[in-house]
Amino acid sequence: MLPLLVLCLWCLPLLTAKQISLSTPRRTVPLSGNGGHVFREEGVWNYSTMLLREDLGLLILGAREAIFALDLSNITHKRAMVKWQVPQEMQDKCSHKGKDSQIECQNYIRILHKIADGRMYVCGTNAFSPTCDYMSYTDGRLTLENKREDGKGKCPFDPFQRYASELVDGVLFSATSINFLGSEPVVMRGSPEPIRTDFKTSWLNEPNFIGMQHIAEGEQSPEGDDDKIYIFFSETAVEYDSYSKLEVSRVARVCKNDMGGMRTLQRKWTSFVKARLDCPVPDTSLPFLIQDVFRFCPGDWSTCVFYAVFTPQSHTSQYAAVCAYRIADIRQVFSEGKFKTPVPVETSFVKWVMYSGDVPFPRPGACINNEAREKGVSQSLDLPDRTLQFIRDRPLMDQAVQPISDHPLLVKRGAAFTRIVVAGAVALDGSSHQVMFIGTESGSVLKVVNYNGHTVIIEEVQLFQPTEPVKTLRLSSSMLYAGSEVAAAQMPLSSCGQYRSCLDCVLARDPYCGWKLTAKECTAVSSVQQDSHSDVIQSLTDGNATRCPLIESSKAVNMSFLPGNTIKLFCQPSSNLARVEWHVDKRLVISSDTYEIQRDGLLILNASAQASGLYTCRSVETYNNVDYITRNAAYELRQGSGQTRQAEETSLLLPQAQKQQNTVVALQVIVVFLSLMLIALIMWNVYNGHFKILGRHCNQGQEAEGGQEFAPTLEPLQAADGKVSKAGSNSNNNHNRRSEGKDMTQQIT
Known part of the structure; x- marks a missing residue:
């Protein structure tokens, strides 16, 4: 019963959620048609780490055992490259521990951050021995300074394990695993005051880290608050008792200047709190799991919104979603919400329920503020044990963080979402809009905007092969950069020239x-x-194109046909959201035994004389109950004469019929070629006398089997020189021997 109750609790908010319309991209275009570029280096894989250096005009691209400096305006121009390979002895050591020497025991670049002096901090997995170094770009060269540091706790051991990091004021905050097996997850701050999470399942339970964001909440704060580091991840839920593991999405928070406790929680976070992150997708029973997050702040930190992509945790759902969360809503849950507390029960080891007792002061998990300082608590080392023990045992909030408007911005069926970035755009009327660029498992990027609660997918651009997921996305002021296992790609945020008409x-x-x-x-x-x-x-919210001038109708293409033929008239809709309408002599064509309306044209089956006429194809796109019509194609179809039969049949053959005809011709050519080869082979054998030997062997075989009545035994023939000619003695005598044998056979007969 309890597992069913858990599922019901998840379904409850879904029943009240606003119904979401599933979206379709208006256009689907290749990267080449969108003014994009692709970069790849022979023998290099896993282009999954990026750092934009707009001050240098560079995209720093981390891959497997290599780091590239590419031109920001055109990434096909490689400015510099540096190798960071694993020594053979380290590969052998990694392999002896059970890892794949060709795949896992390599150095995957995982961390790239710019530091204050203009250099870069870079970390790699280094054959399951994470290592960090400093890198500079001077005089057109990338240089690793060989100031190697232990990367444990900063960079993952496993190259395929998710992680997160953020460099704040020269200090690295990271979320990864701290051991070889990946079984000890930590959220930690590096030197000079290292601090981390506790190894308790109530803190982190098999987490999958997604992202980390620094929010400068301490800037000009009247409460004297501290900056925060927000961590996004999914993990196995401890608050639900079910027969199988149930994963949930989380957002956690720590204070930037947390120093840990004096006795309790020494060198541990005193401010670590976490809450469930909901993205309620209708008609789903299990919670969707977060895959990526992007912070968008149009103004100061109080205007920040976190955009996140979610995918289902079971294969029964084929949908993916985007949800957005205000920083104010997350702060409210952590600052004012109730805590959960573990309670031992008979049927389980522990059960988590809402804590209804007194909450000590200062509030557990809160940063040090002016109110705490007035009570003599100026830093976390001054926190009383009661507060520290409370947060050590109860880091989980009871209330979940809900998305803006309590429902997703986008729900789409198809390839799962992998990454997201958001750019700001100012419209013609001065209004601001957030443009989402969403990477998918199928190697494409969706360009999406939400207008007053209605989401529009402007286009889908195919960046990589359909089997190569988008692994990273980065934004510059005018470009989008993406990385995958096989290549990196670049595309402009806008490509207005691709729209050829006013309506489009x-x-x-x-x-x-x-x-x-x-x-x-x-x-x-x-x-x-x-x-x-x-x-x-420009009409963004309404899609009102009534001001567009009329488009001149295209000229009709003259075509002729013979009765009984099948005819295909081609016509593409103006967009994925448009439908095509066919008319013949101004009469609407409907599907029947004669007409088959397809997405890309009209099929006329077994055409008769009545099929003649003027066929027009219109593309109809509807917005706000207004139909916008474009005449895409026109055909003047007339019954032809027998004299032009071959030309007509050639022009009216379906692609399938043309393919069959080409196949027949190809087979005929092959048969003729094989016949010529066979004739040549026979002639060659005759010339070399192989067939005569074969015939003689057959006769000898028959004689051995007692076939004398079919081939009588002949006396030896005497040559002109008086010598007896034996079988097979000389091929020059074959002709005379055959003629003489023929005469003797006639005499016997």
């Missing part, structure tokens, strides 16, 4: 683009002068 430009609802009437082109609104706004059409 306006209905795309891209906040970066608008249609300029005088220039008759889709242009970037950021380049439009203030006094020229009336000359540009």
